[in-house]
Amino acid sequence: MPAFALYGLFLVVPLVTAFYYGLFQWDGTRQAGFVGIGNYQEIFTRYPLRDEIPAALGHNVLFFVGTMAIQNTIGLGLALLLHRNPRGKRLFQTLFSLPYLISPLIVGYIWSLLLSPTFGPINFALRAVGLDAWARPWLGEPDLALPVLILVNAWQWIGGPMLIFGAALGGIPQELEEAAAMDGASATRAFWSIRFPLLMPAVGVITVLTFIGCFNIFDLVYALGGSDGGPGGAMDVLGLLYYRTAFQGGSNAIGESSALAMLIFVLIFGVSLALERALRRREVH
Amino acid sequence: MDTLRAAPRTASKARAESPPPRGTRQRSLLRTAGGQLILWAYAAVAFGPLLLVLIGSLRPNAEILRAPVGMPSSFDLSNYTRAWQTASISTYFVNSLVVTCASVALCVSVSAMAAYALSRWKFRGRALLAAFFLSGLMIPAKLGLLPVFYMFQSMGLIDSRIGLVLLYAASGIPFSVFVIMGFMRGLPGELEEAARIDGAHEGRLFVSIVLPLMRPALAVATVFQFAPTWNDFFYPLVLLRSGDKYTIPVGLTRFFGEFAADRGTLFAGLVIALVPLAVVFALATKQIVAGLTAGMSR
Numbered sequence: 001m002p003a004f005a006l007y008g009l010f011l012v013v014p015l016v017t018a019f020y021y022g023l024f025q026w027d028g029t030r031q032a033g034f035v036g037i038g039n040y041q042e043i044f045t046r047y048p049l050r051d052e053i054p055a056a057l058g059h060n061v062l063f064f065v066g067t068m069a070i071q072n073t074i075g076l077g078l079a080l081l082l083h084r085n086p087r088g089k090r091l092f093q094t095l096f097s098l099p100y101l102i103s104p105l106i107v108g109y110i111w112s113l114l115l116s117p118t119f120g121p122i123n124f125a126l127r128a129v130g131l132d133a134w135a136r137p138w139l140g141e142p143d144l145a146l147p148v149l150i151l152v153n154a155w156q157w158i159g160g161p162m163l164i165f166g167a168a169l170g171g172i173p174q175e176l177e178e179a180a181a182m183d184g185a186s187a188t189r190a191f192w193s194i195r196f197p198l199l200m201p202a203v204g205v206i207t208v209l210t211f212i213g214c215f216n217i218f219d220l221v222y223a224l225g226g227s228d229g230g231p232g233g234a235m236d237v238l239g240l241l242y243y244r245t246a247f248q249g250g251s252n253a254i255g256e257s258s259a260l261a262m263l264i265f266v267l268i269f270g271v272s273l274a275l276e277r278a279l280r281r282r283e284v285h
Numbered sequence: 286m287d288t289l290r291a292a293p294r295t296a297s298k299a300r301a302e303s304p305p306p307r308g309t310r311q312r313s314l315l316r317t318a319g320g321q322l323i324l325w326a327y328a329a330v331a332f333g334p335l336l337l338v339l340i341g342s343l344r345p346n347a348e349i350l351r352a353p354v355g356m357p358s359s360f361d362l363s364n365y366t367r368a369w370q371t372a373s374i375s376t377y378f379v380n381s382l383v384v385t386c387a388s389v390a391l392c393v394s395v396s397a398m399a400a401y402a403l404s405r406w407k408f409r410g411r412a413l414l415a416a417f418f419l420s421g422l423m424i425p426a427k428l429g430l431l432p433v434f435y436m437f438q439s440m441g442l443i444d445s446r447i448g449l450v451l452l453y454a455a456s457g458i459p460f461s462v463f464v465i466m467g468f469m470r471g472l473p474g475e476l477e478e479a480a481r482i483d484g485a486h487e488g489r490l491f492v493s494i495v496l497p498l499m500r501p502a503l504a505v506a507t508v509f510q511f512a513p514t515w516n517d518f519f520y521p522l523v524l525l526r527s528g529d530k531y532t533i534p535v536g537l538t539r540f541f542g543e544f545a546a547d548r549g550t551l552f553a554g555l556v557i558a559l560v561p562l563a564v565v566f567a568l569a570t571k572q573i574v575a576g577l578t579a580g581m582s583r
Binding site: 074078081082084085087088092095096098099101102103104105106109110111113114119120121123124125128155158212215216218219222223239242243246247254257258261262264265268269272273 | 317320321323324327328330331332334335337338341349350352353354423424425427428429430431432435512515516517518519523534537538541548551552555558559562566
């Protein structure tokens, strides 16, 4: 089976090998002895990794929380609007999910040009309408960089939750909504007690997908902030850190970065499985 | 507190129970108009940045630096010729096209065989094998990059486009198998049985009966394999060395370094990088929306 061979050789074997690599001390590309969990201890105690790992992890977590809040709220809002005004639904769906297709790297470059402090259209437009004070180096200030990153990312992916919520809304039986209206439920009330519980499966899928996406992010940050993760590492994430450790790290780069890869793998795989379980249990049938 | 909250609720209840007052129609009209307005506003947010890039690519650099927003003063394609020739976007473009097409073809054909075998043949461990393939949907494959790097080094595949093709084909297999298997489940097996009774052997059966039947699923798999492969940045960043083998995404990082001050050319380069995606999108919008909703809501 050619598919089995390809998939096994290039996808599964490397992950197993990464685990194996992580158990050894390395000197360049030469194995220099079995150290067991030594590499795992080392990445948590040795400077600069000691400080970079918690920082990057924290950025990933903030990034996930911010994305969940912004992207999925807007996505749900747009899906509800489209559900209520079906006119031009296809056109809007297409327009909204267009950025979805573009490479995150290209999205990053597009926004870095648009947001650039002196010649960027965004600041230009702000100045043109008299909001000079609002114009700033969006990607150059450590406090702003991460929120801007979250917004740019939400801009790109908003079509996903919108389409999923849209499909879920379309699947809600009309009678339920009519019954609620008949009982005199207000629109808000009907939403929270009828629709929202029925949207829970969609929320579950979206949470898991958003989580995986947020912890895998690399290209967008690379384009917006370079391989160091922006001003003062304000946008540094685990993906970038892994890349730096593996390909710009010291003599034990293979051991340390493999250990780091394993930690990231366990984190992503474990949490997404747990999330899926937890959310599935809360679904209404 | 409670009274505050209760008041609007009773009010709305009264409104719903009494016969529809004269204002309702107007209000719902107003609401529709408001909804349309928000939708158009977000459409501007979603599409505006792309429009700015497109307009920027048609303006001379000096003009952009003077006024970042504005219409092109004349129709001028010199940014494109500069990006295409001087900045060697053409080389990156051709590399991307070759790598993407080859890997998509390889991925979809092996996935079709695997999905067919998994959904039609009865053999031991079938469920386990299917689960093994599908687990790839959740695995962050990029974390295996370092072993891939050393494996490629020993196989002589570093700085080689063939290596990339194999890697992309492999990483697309889980999704393609998932889509094609889902489709096969809805197909009756009678045609295959009839062909088998007529004496067709397995290879013949697959090529002339199964593949044509699978076509819609193959189209979805192709579209969904094309965009991520065209867009991928991480693998070529690590696995390619020489500039003449760069694909578009890595090429762009170099291009952005070289032409940092030349806004017009940068915009043109970005537009060129987006063209194949636009073409695929235009050809396959229906499959994309169908595939997104089917693939993601399960």
